[in-house]
Amino acid sequence: MKRSIPALGAILIALVWTGAAWASDVNGKWTGQMAGPDGNGFEISFTFKQDGVKLTGTVQGPQGDPIEIVDGKVDGDKISFVVKIDANGGMTITHAGTISGDEIKLNSKVEGGDFPAGSMTLKKVK
Numbered sequence: 497m498k499r500s501i502p503a504l505g506a507i508l509i510a511l512v513w514t515g516a517a518w519a520s521d522v523n524g525k526w527t528g529q530m531a532g533p534d535g536n537g538f539e540i541s542f543t544f545k546q547d548g549v550k551l552t553g554t555v556q557g558p559q560g561d562p563i564e565i566v567d568g569k570v571d572g573d574k575i576s577f578v579v580k581i582d583a584n585g586g587m588t589i590t591h592a593g594t595i596s597g598d599e600i601k602l603n604s605k606v607e608g609g610d611f612p613a614g615s616m617t618l619k620k621v622k
Contacts, residue, residue: 520570520572520573520575520595521546522544522546522551522570522575522595522600523544523545523546524543524544524620524621525541525542525543525544525620525621526541526542526543526544526600526618526619526620526621527539527540527541527542527618527619527621528540528541528602528616528617528618528619529616530557530604530614530616531614538557538558539557539558540555540556540557540616541555541556541557541621542554542555542556542565542618543555543556543562544565544568546570549569549570549571550568550569550570551565551568551569551570551575551577552564552565552566552568553565553568553577555579559583563579563580563581564579564580565577565578565579566578566579566580570595573594573595573596574592574593574594574595575591575592575593575594575595575600575602576590576591576592576593577590577591578590578591579591585608586608587606587607587608588606588607588608589604589605589606589607590604590605590607591603591604598619598620598622599617599618599619599620600617600618601615601616601617601618602615602616602617602618603615604616
């Protein structure tokens, strides 16, 4: 019985590492087009920093300074994160999508502000 406890611990550690290896790697810069409140599109770029399933980074559009990504997660081929903007009364944009190689398809939901919800496709910058 004493021998099975360390063996069980080693198996659990191996399973955790294997699960982390299955997560997609999104580290780096990604760009795409997003529709603005007036219907015109603009380029938006994300810089992702992934540590296992935890996702951090920034987003930058024509507004100027980069905005921090919070509550980010990569789970297999799924990605999700939140961007909080304080300007113009504030808004919270929740992003969720699917990673497929050098492409991420995102859906966005907006709480507050004048920005429309929608979808976009990001391409990895090489």
